[in-house]
Amino acid sequence: MVLVSIGIFFILALLGMPLAFALGFSALGAFAFGGIEMAVMPQSMMHAVDSFPLMAIPLFMLAGEFMVGGQIMQRVIDFANAVVGRVQGGLAHVTILSGLGLASVTGAAVAGASALGTTMMPSLRKHYDNGFGSSVVASASNLGPIIPPSAAMIVYALMAGSSVSVGGLFMAGVVPGILLTVGMMALCTWISYKRGYEPTGEPFCWRNVLTQSRRAGAILLMPVLVIGGIVGGVFTATEGAAIAVVYSLLVGMFVTGKLKLSAIPGCMYRAALTSAVVGALIAFAKPVTFVFTLDLLPLHLSQFIQGFTSDPMVFLALVMTMLLLVGMFLESNAAYIMLAPLFAPIAMAYGIDPLYFGFLFVLNLVVGMMTPPVGVLLFVMCGISRISIGELLKSVWPFIALQYAVLALCWIFPDIVTALPRALGY
Amino acid sequence: ADNLRLAGNFPTTHSSSIAMEQFKERLPELSGGELTVDVFPAMQLGGAKENIDQVRSGVLEMTWVGASYLSRIVPELEAVSLPFVYANRDEAFKVVDGPVGDMLNEKLAEKGFIALGFMELGSRHVTNSQHPIKTLADFDGLKIRLQPNETHLATFRALGASPVSMGINEVYSALQQGVIDGQENPYSVIESRKLNEVQTYLTDTSHFFDFIVVVANKRKFEKLEPSEQQAVRDAMAEAVTWQRAKAAEEDSAAREKLAANMQLVEVTPELRQQMRERTAPVIESLKERIGADLIDAVLAEAK
Amino acid sequence: MNERVLDGTSMAGEEAPVASPLVRRYQQMLRAVDGLSYGAIALMMTLMTGLVTAQVVLRYFFGDSIDWADEVSRLAFVWSIFLALPHGIKKGIHVGIDILINRFGSRMRENLMRLMLALSAMLMLIVMWNAGMVAREAWGEMMPTVDLSVSVFYVAVIISMAHCFLHLLFLVWQGSDVWGND
Numbered sequence: 001m002v003l004v005s006i007g008i009f010f011i012l013a014l015l016g017m018p019l020a021f022a023l024g025f026s027a028l029g030a031f032a033f034g035g036i037e038m039a040v041m042p043q044s045m046m047h048a049v050d051s052f053p054l055m056a057i058p059l060f061m062l063a064g065e066f067m068v069g070g071q072i073m074q075r076v077i078d079f080a081n082a083v084v085g086r087v088q089g090g091l092a093h094v095t096i097l098s099g100l101g102l103a104s105v106t107g108a109a110v111a112g113a114s115a116l117g118t119t120m121m122p123s124l125r126k127h128y129d130n131g132f133g134s135s136v137v138a139s140a141s142n143l144g145p146i147i148p149p150s151a152a153m154i155v156y157a158l159m160a161g162s163s164v165s166v167g168g169l170f171m172a173g174v175v176p177g178i179l180l181t182v183g184m185m186a187l188c189t190w191i192s193y194k195r196g197y198e199p200t201g202e203p204f205c206w207r208n209v210l211t212q213s214r215r216a217g218a219i220l221l222m223p224v225l226v227i228g229g230i231v232g233g234v235f236t237a238t239e240g241a242a243i244a245v246v247y248s249l250l251v252g253m254f255v256t257g258k259l260k261l262s263a264i265p266g267c268m269y270r271a272a273l274t275s276a277v278v279g280a281l282i283a284f285a286k287p288v289t290f291v292f293t294l295d296l297l298p299l300h301l302s303q304f305i306q307g308f309t310s311d312p313m314v315f316l317a318l319v320m321t322m323l324l325l326v327g328m329f330l331e332s333n334a335a336y337i338m339l340a341p342l343f344a345p346i347a348m349a350y351g352i353d354p355l356y357f358g359f360l361f362v363l364n365l366v367v368g369m370m371t372p373p374v375g376v377l378l379f380v381m382c383g384i385s386r387i388s389i390g391e392l393l394k395s396v397w398p399f400i401a402l403q404y405a406v407l408a409l410c411w412i413f414p415d416i417v418t419a420l421p422r423a424l425g426y
Numbered sequence: 427a428d429n430l431r432l433a434g435n436f437p438t439t440h441s442s443s444i445a446m447e448q449f450k451e452r453l454p455e456l457s458g459g460e461l462t463v464d465v466f467p468a469m470q471l472g473g474a475k476e477n478i479d480q481v482r483s484g485v486l487e488m489t490w491v492g493a494s495y496l497s498r499i500v501p502e503l504e505a506v507s508l509p510f511v512y513a514n515r516d517e518a519f520k521v522v523d524g525p526v527g528d529m530l531n532e533k534l535a536e537k538g539f540i541a542l543g544f545m546e547l548g549s550r551h552v553t554n555s556q557h558p559i560k561t562l563a564d565f566d567g568l569k570i571r572l573q574p575n576e577t578h579l580a581t582f583r584a585l586g587a588s589p590v591s592m593g594i595n596e597v598y599s600a601l602q603q604g605v606i607d608g609q610e611n612p613y614s615v616i617e618s619r620k621l622n623e624v625q626t627y628l629t630d631t632s633h634f635f636d637f638i639v640v641v642a643n644k645r646k647f648e649k650l651e652p653s654e655q656q657a658v659r660d661a662m663a664e665a666v667t668w669q670r671a672k673a674a675e676e677d678s679a680a681r682e683k684l685a686a687n688m689q690l691v692e693v694t695p696e697l698r699q700q701m702r703e704r705t706a707p708v709i710e711s712l713k714e715r716i717g718a719d720l721i722d723a724v725l726a727e728a729k
Numbered sequence: 730m731n732e733r734v735l736d737g738t739s740m741a742g743e744e745a746p747v748a749s750p751l752v753r754r755y756q757q758m759l760r761a762v763d764g765l766s767y768g769a770i771a772l773m774m775t776l777m778t779g780l781v782t783a784q785v786v787l788r789y790f791f792g793d794s795i796d797w798a799d800e801v802s803r804l805a806f807v808w809s810i811f812l813a814l815p816h817g818i819k820k821g822i823h824v825g826i827d828i829l830i831n832r833f834g835s836r837m838r839e840n841l842m843r844l845m846l847a848l849s850a851m852l853m854l855i856v857m858w859n860a861g862m863v864a865r866e867a868w869g870e871m872m873p874t875v876d877l878s879v880s881v882f883y884v885a886v887i888i889s890m891a892h893c894f895l896h897l898l899f900l901v902w903q904g905s906d907v908w909g910n911d
């Protein structure tokens with residue numbers, strides 16, 4: 001059944017069928033071939049979505065929608081501008097810090113790119129060339145799934161089984177995310193220096209920082225409250241996401257005053273729509289996982305790999321290489337859904353720390369979203385700033401290289417990933 | 427030769443999952459090589475509700491699952507989970523192995539299931555962080571986490587506690603922060619989830635006895651040769667017997683461990699009698715819902 | 730992925746030629762269904778957010794909880810995801826791999842797309858039919874905390890698949906660019 005299912009999937013996917021439906025068909029074919037009752041299709045699909053932890057995804061998306069609708073980003077940008085605006089390449093730094101701020105309340109890179117791109121691109125384009133500006137926006141948006149909260153981590157934790165908690169994975173992303181931020185800022189300073197970009201923002205002054213931080217205070221408090229609450233065990237990730245929704249709703253309506261009551265249904269609709277893209281993949285991939293499990297594929301795969309090597313580092317290198325390749329071609333959510341249930345248990349059998357493995361898994365695919373030939377984020381960026389992919393690639397490659405460098409660092413020094421969650425008791 | 431598929435949601439180390447591995451070894455021997463079985467524990471093919479759905483539609487042949495999940499389809503199963511009915515596990519098993527078991531089998535068969543045996547999930551006990559529960563008054567206002575089950579909720583409301591429902595994974599931190607005062611579970615669960623770290627008082631209330639039921643899809647089961655059916659029943663009976671002994675052993679080991687670092691209160695016969703009286707209306711209302719015959723039979727057998 | 734993102738990229742299709750009355754009627758009907766579904770999605774999202782928030786507030790400030798909040802919020806979640814799924818088809822945002830098909834000529838590519846969409850429509854029918862069977866089978870089974878059949882979960886799948894089918898059919902019939910910037 002496994003071969004039938006994989007065969008159907010690849011043919012249909014290559015012929016351009018949406019991945020979710022290609023997965024559905026591949027399961028259908030396998031069930032027909034194996035004489036399994038078709039009732040399993042709707043059962044697996046429904047039960048796959050019927051999950052309390054998964055509910056965090058539309059909720060975080062909705063919080064993001066409210067932030068955009070309430071024009072909350074502008075205040076974060078003003079704050080970042082007051083702090084780093086005057087540094088060499090100031091506007092790029094503002095973008096990166098705003099991206100960090102955005103990442104700490106939303107969970108997906110593509111949504112982040114549209115929020116950050118629409119607000120920052122006009123001024124970036126004024127001072128720098130389009131390619132550099134787009135590269136900065138794209139790589140700052142890619143902090144979204146690395147800094148908590150993260151839709152990718154929620155999906156991974158759910159697919160990997162009970163060995164990984166969402167809260168633990170969230171915390172694993174903090175240090176690498178900050179490393180990336182610092183790295184990006186260093187990179188921007190260097191590039192700006194080399195190209196002789198003029199400083200942009202107002203001269204630094206404490207009074208301005210204070211004013212802007214007061215204006216942005218309610219917004220900057222939100223990640224502290226939500227992530228702190230999740231990590232402190234005050235509420236679950238899903239509940240934290242609901243708090244984020246209510247919080248950003250209130251901030252948008254009463255602090256910035258830009259979120260109108262009439263805009264709320266539209267925000268909800270868009271949040272549901274974006275989540276449904278992930279939801280469709282999860283729903284249609286579940287029966288495929290069912291086929292794999294029924295045919296004992298996880299067991300056989302594990303035996304095969306363990307027969308091949310007994311060294312966890314070799315196994316890790318294999319998985320990382322595979323993910324790198326997969327990340328180049330496949331949409332990352334589809335990859336979590338199909339591969340995490342297969343490889344997470346094997347990693348456990350090798351005695352690899354589940355949090356470490358889980359984070360590397362996620363980071364690898366996140367970086368894959370910016371890696372050609374098929375990097376979703378790059379294409380989205382091209383759409384936003386009307387730039388050709390070739391032109392974008394010319395300036396984005398140092399940023400991609402940086403992300404791979406951080407990935408390698410995390411791989412070589414597991415403490416970067418695991419120290420914080422361990423210290424917090426995960 | 428046929429290959430059967432058996433799925434469950436208990437972890438691989440749980441006594442019921444180990445018992446199913448034994449079933450897997452024994453079935454080919456007892457069926458003369460005609461039958462084999464693949465076992466999928468630990469939610470590999472989905473959670474309890476999903477496994478039940480799968481067996482009902484014949485996607486899978488068999489599942490082993492907590493009786494409370496199955497009682498949503500066959501409400502009559504609630505009759506064997508009445509509050510304060512069994513004095514000990516022997517009484518509990520005497521009931522399901524006797525005429526009550528036959529009546530339940532009929533009800534299960536009406537919904538397309540065949541029961542292959544009842545295993546032990548465990549007798550449930552209350553822990554809390556406030557004070558030892560020695561009298562009925564000690565339940566007053568205690569915020570106790572319960573499973574979302576009408577009988578369970580009604581029982582604790584009758585005792586005077588205020589029930590809170592939440593997922594089992596959130597219980598530890600909720601107890602730690604004092605969001606709730608207590609919870610109720612079998613000893614082995616309290617121990618494996620380390621709830622003793624965040625709870626001080628344990629009272630051996632034995633308010634419910636929970637069963638694990640092994641069920642097969644009736645249509646699929648009846649397609650097997652009679653000799654094969656017998657082999658399945660025999661192999662499962664062996665596994666069930668082993669599990670009951672193992673679970674009993676683990677239960678008393680867990681109790682001992684918990685007693686070492688918690689303050690254990692043993693329920694007096696007077697308190698037990700009072701709790702029975704207080705919760706009698708729960709049983710009465712259940713009679714209205716699922717019929718008096720079965721419940722009367724349980725009450726008579728449990729004596 | 731995100732509607733706002735894709736606006737102005739490949740979605741900006743040319744003006745469709747004048748449609749026949751039948752096509753217009755079908756499109757009107759689809760719009761009506763979409764509108765209904767839009768309202769239901771907003772409602773479900775509100776219910777979900779409200780219940781999860783209420784649960785936290787009740788637990789923290791009143792030491793209380795709603796017995797059915799978990800069940801009903803999950804139900805609302807399942808409904809919003811499955812209801813939103815067909816809208817993703819309309820907006821063309823369900824991700825696919827286009828490396829290979831981008832090499833084909835535009836006519837060939839359009840034909841291939843229609844074939845894939847037709848196959849997808851078939852998948853929807855099969856899943857819908859089976860979801861119906863499962864829902865019927867489970868009709869008597871009640872949710873543990875609410876007096877509602879568990880089949881209501883499957884009803885979301887049935888509606889979703891039917892709605893998906895209607896959209897896919899329209900795309901196969903009228904071409905994958907028919908909605909343009911709608």
Ligand code: NA
Binds near residue numbers: 106107144
């Ligand atoms: Na984030």
Ligand code: NA
Binds near residue numbers: 158164165
């Ligand atoms: Na998990």
